[in-house]
Amino acid sequence: MYRRGRQRDFVTDYLPPTLSEFKKTFDEDHKLFHLALSPVMMSTLTNGKIVRGLAGVPDQGPVLFVGYHALMGIELSPLYEEFLREKNTIVRGMAHPMLFGSKYETSRQESSRLDTVSMYGGLPVTPINMYRLFERNQYVLLYPGGAREALHRKGEEYKLFWPDQPEFVRMAARFGVTVVPFGFVGEDDILELVLDYNDQKNIPYLREWIESINKDGQRVRDSVKGEEGNQDMHIPAIVPKVPGRFYYLFGKPIKMEGMNNVLTDRESANEVYLHIKSEVEDAMAYLQRKREEDPYRSIAQRAVYQATQGVSARVPTFEP
DSSP states (O other): OOTTOTTOOTTTTOOOOOHHHHHHIIIIITHHHHHHHOOEEEEEOTTSOEEESSTTSOSSSOEEEEEOOOGGGTTHHHHHHHIIIIIOOOEEEEEOGGGGSGGGHHHHHTTOHHHHHHHTTOEEOOHHHHHHHHHTTOEEEEOTTHHHHHTOOTTOTTOOOOOSOTHHHHHHHHTTOEEEEEEEEOGGGTEEEEEOHHHHHTSHHHHHHHHHHHHSSOOSOTTOOSGGGOOOOOOOEEEEOSOOOOEEEEOOOEEOTTOTHHHHOHHHHHHHHHHHHHHHHHHHHHHHHHGGGOTTOSHHHHHHHHHHHOTTSOOOOOOO
């Protein structure tokens, strides 16, 4: 009940999951999901070498992870687990404030997926929350594409919807944060989007439902024009595919300490912002290309391997 208290402070009152909660989440609730996907995590060392695992991720914060938000945030659970197992740390994910509003209170109290987000460090995306996390040398996860990216339309997988607002770059420089851009691919290997936002807006009762849940909800990007500012919440209709595999690549860390020019010069801040965005796009392009070389991309091949080596064996993948 304390974890779900109405008046709690998302930063100072946060309680990490207990060992029993961790085991229930990843050894019970999400076990089959992760087993079916056999996620591949890779990172980049300071010399540019790509290695399997999180050795390239800094051991101390503050660190800001910036990346692509997959459909309905399906990339989050394996990411949370890997950081806890390998780095023994929580990544504090910046999430849409509507997920923490009163309309979702019942869902959270029923220990739904929304409560899992809170349990594993999720909190409303606001400048003050990010500021306070950096002050405490935390690992912070930010998706500049927000809900528009996570609720993308058909044919928009792996497309970034980042606004022209490099504010997180300025804040990272102010606190000497290390920024780690990362890419993710795999959603197109397990899900097919059959009814997206545009389809639902053409169906009267679904259009009315979308308008009702967004009418009084907190808006994140009212001042942003174009598709990047369209943060309407809805639930896409999806159907599962025979599972492929998830791939993550954490890029070479970018140290913002000493970059005082981005604090006063908007052009310099924008250059760093575009560089980070380019790193995310390059990471996704790399993973899309290299997964074609993975002999265990198919669940059938992974099942054969695990049948001979054991269910808990780490399944090989392509050579970086």
